[in-house]
Amino acid sequence: MIDHTLLAPEATAQDVADLIGEARDLGVLAVCVSPSMLPIRPGGLVTAAVVGFPSGKHHSLVKGAEARLTVDQGAQEIDMVIDVGAAVAGDYNAVLADVLTVREAVGTDPVLKVILETAALSDEAIVQSALAAERAGADFVKTSTGFHPAGGASTRAVALMADAVGGRIGIKASGGIRTAQAALDMIAAGATRLGLSRSREVLEALPE
Template identity: 75%
Template structure:
């Protein structure tokens, strides 16, 4: 099926409705959950300090090592384990971007493995690679490391890096590299229905959106 034929409900089922702003309040998170239910999206993604979270009918996702990735791997693992204990079913971890830039892919692999081992294999693990900050070779190698470490998804971006967010090129390269073994989450700067559909056409199987309503309102029922 071409992405251009997708309906509002089909795209909604691919969305992690996200609020990760540093100034986010508990009231804003409750509003996020209410909106997520109204929009019938797949999941809500919030900062780990907002857990536990009552969000019946929705998958709860969180982030670790966010947004810089420059946390010790053991800290990422502990943060992820606590998040799972507090109800998160999906964990989006940020790799050490500097290690990837330097070509130290063994360090990237070890970082991901530490989090995977900390949470076990039941929770979904997504690996944020900050694709806009990496050359193509590094994107490929980091995606391979994520697959070898037992991750479930590779994800383009935090949405906080000055290099930018998701791009069709990065999504396509990531999808080609993982070859269907992992999902691909496009996140960062996707604000319109057209942009969302282009990411899906490039190979995204999940979307991280803060402006989900605006995206969905641009799609047919």
């Protein structure tokens, strides 16, 4: 259930190759990288890439084109960032339209994860944005980019998202999960996928 992640702007092709090697060694599900690092050869791992990252302030058509390009270059999963400002303003129709544009650009096959940037949102905005993403065809709603100054994942946000979508779509917790206990807490709150950049540290610290 882990997306082994490398999204640092200074990441090199060698860093991504090292990420893939570590991911294979750890036995995680997927590697998640920036779209400019594609195509990659993950050797049986799922390939995920981010879209509209990290601000979400890209035009929806640009997000759609970027998503289509990532799929053409081998991405099986897409982690897109919503227009967080639209969610803050309560314009959930704009959130829905943003997600729908990306979904229509790539079709039904790629897994679409929608990043809400929950640390910047009220509880109501988290719930309504999660529901809008679900209506637009998302397969997962996701907490965070890990780049927002307001913070990353929280168990409260995960629980709100899980309650809102009621098991109909997945919940990805990502952003600042650095310990085994934090990972276990996110799972207990309802996370069905974890985005980790320190996967080895987390996995090695888990109890037998």
